[in-house]
Amino acid sequence: MARDYIHFTNNATQKLPADNLLIGSIRTMASDSYVTDSAASASAYSCGLKTYNGAIGVDDDVMPCGTVLEAAKDQGFKTGLVVTSRITHATPASYVAHIWDRDEEAEIALQEIGYTHPFGPQVDILMGGGRCFFMPQSSEGSCRKDNINVLKIAKSYGYSVFSDKEGFKKKHKLPYLGLFTLDHMSYSIDRDPKKEPSLTEMALKALDDLYAATKYSEKGFFIMIEASRIDHAGHANDATGHLHDILEYNNAILAITKWIDKHTDSPTLMISTADHECGGLTVGDNYMWLPDALTKSKSSSEAVAVTWSSYTGPNPDSFLQSLFNKYGVLTPTSTQLAAAKAAKADPKVSNFVFSKALAELLLVNFATLGHTAADVSLLGYGVGYEQFRGHHDNTEVAGFVTRTLNLDLAKITKRLAKEKKWIEQRVKAKEGTKIKRGGREHLAHHH
């Protein structure tokens, strides 16, 4: 869809940066479902094992598993996690936290900065959204249900902490923690560059700082960078949000390959893949799809839905029309207008009125609000990527990283297993906890 959009706007065949880096594909299934969630697949990437949907850095028996990030840290590498979701979300969490359920984000924040991690701080650079889980409940906008000030603890551990573009632009010594939004960072199409850095800007800053910090070391660095909100746009069935986050992802991997080319004294491997497909997006019906409306769409469906829900002015009809227009739907039907009015109070509902209206114009289809079992693309660049060509299970990604960096995951897993009190108190579900299922299907024996 993104490639055709570029073709449509430029009227020229053009490969995307991702096209030029394609080396294979990845299968994503979880241990308890052919359709994975982010937690199970990210844990496969970090620990090299199959686990259940919802699991953060734990195996099917809810025992913690050593991750490539922890093993790299143990060997003297510098480490980073850079995302556009909440930093406590499943993917980044799975590289350093260990807990039975991904929704335990208040605990994940504590493990991420090392406060309740048995080995102390593991991550030298943390950037993304999700500041709300780092603030005590007394602070406005907090998501915590306790009075722990995680930012303060992070500072006591030596983290530089910043939360805006000014802070982002400054030089900080490692470790540092940059959290630019309370919740997820903005979709690329909605981002205010004065307030939030782009994924590419964050990635390059982190690479520069990790490079500088390891310049005179025999060890280098490990970093996981995620264009997190492609997934969210899939859940929202939002073609516009999806497109522009895919384009920003392509910007980021292109910038990273150029960065690798420039830093030949620090031979670097980049591999890039997804934890899963989301939304069951297919492009085309009746032997065509029509990118035109995408070129006129200047907002995520989430943003127009939220704006609509907060409107209290005197002209809701014309305001609603302007929101459809902003989203690329120039002539909404009376049915669509009525549906958006009926759902005004709940942007999570009205979102789909907008997103479906656009998808119909484009002739693209979203089959589900969740994930699918589709294989995902594997990209590679830099030193040694050729060794990872082809189709692989997601568990094999950790093995490749482990071999490349000469890490010992089993050693970390053994050390974690010795922390029995921590496992009881921080990793496993408390006795009598009701297992949340949501869209996710856990086998009951997992808990």
Place this chain on the structure above:
Amino acid sequence: MARDYIHFTNNATQKLPADNLLIGSIRTMASDSYVTDSAASASAYSCGLKTYNGAIGVDDDVMPCGTVLEAAKDQGFKTGLVVTSRITHATPASYVAHIWDRDEEAEIALQEIGYTHPFGPQVDILMGGGRCFFMPQSSEGSCRKDNINVLKIAKSYGYSVFSDKEGFKKKHKLPYLGLFTLDHMSYSIDRDPKKEPSLTEMALKALDDLYAATKYSEKGFFIMIEASRIDHAGHANDATGHLHDILEYNNAILAITKWIDKHTDSPTLMISTADHECGGLTVGDNYMWLPDALTKSKSSSEAVAVTWSSYTGPNPDSFLQSLFNKYGVLTPTSTQLAAAKAAKADPKVSNFVFSKALAELLLVNFATLGHTAADVSLLGYGVGYEQFRGHHDNTEVAGFVTRTLNLDLAKITKRLAKEKKWIEQRVKAKEGTKIKRGGREHLAHHH
């Protein structure tokens, strides 16, 4: 879907033969739509150019383009086309025929055997379905609207002609023409092995015969083998037909790689891809998909629909129930039963009652009755495949084949362009012909 099905039936992770051969992906867009049909994409594969949907071996101006098969023949290679569709269908046709519209299959049959091809017979082995276009209209089951006996002409050109498994089993000198069914060959799941060879059997026979015929030649052979009916199952939104034709495709490519390994004195390159995705198939909803019903499904939806339409017995209710059961739907709903009854007369309609009922059980989704713009997988094996790794436009496939075999497509195109009378009479649409559109979107200026 096929890989998960194997996992489900064997309870073990298993890569498919295709997984072990993955080297990249192919973009399929046509000149007049981001969503290609088989004709435009197969012409891209055969001629190396973008053309309009419906075009068979012609460019956007309906001028014939030299194909890799014709260029190989010109250089002294032996050639073959082996498919499970009608041999006159768009994909095989695009390698040797040149005509403004894919539906002109009566003319395509004549060009395929060389009768109305300016260079005479170009294909040494033709196997597949579609005998109806080779029989004069007086013969029962003919699809022709003239009295030309194409089989008889083929024989006069030296073709051995056969139409059943007995004929298939015999040794024939090249050239030969094996057409096993009037229309398309059966879906793998429906195939009677006493009547029709499998795709794998046809592929191996053709390879053996092409190998023997070129053993003492400096030139080798070019063959295009198509698992044609994966596409048809996509159009029918038929998960069962799709699955088993994908598995047979995997059997075939595995057998071909083994054949290549055994024939080291004839270094052979295999590349395999698809002309497009069909059906907008996505697998999974609500974080799962359930292969169980697929293991119980023993027929294509087309076959049960056709059987249902021809039923005239006294117990339609129990018969219909048995058809649902045969298709893997053990407890059809009253709505599904009523819909199948209402559509009894038209298997093209009742087909979707069956196929949708199964898809709902599986939690798989078909987004369209047509194709999508999805990239398709690229597989490679044998001598020199490494040179074609990565993501490519479909036009680049012809370039790779041309470079590998040292062919000259431009020379063939020039020779074809000189055949002005043939172009006027056989390639271009007749003056005043109404351009068929069907599901296909042609730009009017193309004709």
